[in-house]
Amino acid sequence: MKKILIPTDFSTNSYKAIDYITELFKNEACAFYFLNVYNYGTGGLSAIEMLQADDEWFEKPKEESLLHLGDLLDEYTVNKNNEKHEYHVISESLSLVKAMEKHIESIDVDLIVLKGNAKISKNIESIVGKIRACPPVLIVPPYASMNKKINLAIASNFTEEVRTNEIDSFLEIFKNTNFIITVLALTNEKDMPDETSRHIKLLCNHLENQTDKTVALEFTAKSDNLKTYAISHLSSIMCVVDKKPDLLRKIGLCKSRVISTLEKLHNNPVLTIHQ
Incomplete structure (x- = not known):
């Protein structure tokens, strides 16, 4: 599961x-873990005021979090019951990144799902950019559409070999789902170096062996064409490859390069995987 x-x-x-x-x-067969984080809104309170705060003040945010999680649990266990699915709720008084780091390890998470917006939120930047031991992250925009056959479009410039562990992990969830795979090479087919060609062939061969499916291969020389492809394939899940966060990214001195790519794809579900 x-x-x-x-x-x-x-x-x-x-x-x-x-x-x-x-x-x-x-x-x-999936287990879904709904995580809500809350805080006590201590901004503006002095140390003395915090010491004088009663138990009700401390308990209220937690109770509200648990109440809303209970409503969410009822919605999916009762109203939208699926015998293949089970649901769990988690309430934490931590920052979102800290709470996720804690439960990624304790639960052994296979996939993270985040809500998307017209602009990339600070939460998405923090999760994609700073959590090193991060499984694949799927960002879902508000009006994501879905066809009967899902297209997973894997985009890369292939200057480096694409490691397939996280792609394999994501595809493993699709055992009983109707899907196809497209490899989108962000390079000019005529002028690409031999090394780039080798990286593309390695990935395509691996995916075909892994899934027993024919992998479609497309080339687009301009990075702007990635956005054009995405707009014309709104039901596709766009997969982009990112490097694992280093120390500079973890402390916020630089951003993941994939963030600028995500900004071009805000109308599509986007899967980010770490190299």
Whole structure:
């Protein structure tokens, strides 16, 4: 059973992301973990005021978090029951990144699902850019569409060999799902170096052996064409490859290069994987 961690703030977009992923994996055995983080809003309070605060002040944020998580649990266990799915709730008084780091390890998470917006949120930047031991992250925009056959489009310039561990892990969840794979090479087919050609062939051969499916290969020389492809394939899951966060990214001195790519793809579900 695959384990999927979904941070939620109980917003409409958050519910839409959950609806998308539960429908996408409706034929797969999955355990969904809904995570909500809360804080005590201590900004502006002095140390003395915090010491004088009663138990009710401290308990209220936790109780509200658990109440909303209970409503969310009822929605998916009772109203949208799927015998292949099980649901769990987690409430934490931590930053979102700290809470996710904690439960990625304790649960052994296979996939993270985040709600998307018109702009890349600070939460997405932090999770994609700073969590090193991060499984694949699927970002779901509010109006994500889905066809009967899912197209996973893997985009890269292939200047380096693409490691396939996280792609394999994601595809493993699709055992009973109708899908196709497209490799989108962000390079000019006529002028590409031999090394780039070798990296493309290695990935295509691996994916075909792994899935017993024919992999479609497309080339686009300009990075802007990635956005054009995405717009013309709105139901496709766009897969982009990122390097694991180093120390400079973890402390916020530089951003992941994949963030600028994500900004071009905000209308598509996007899967980010670490190299």
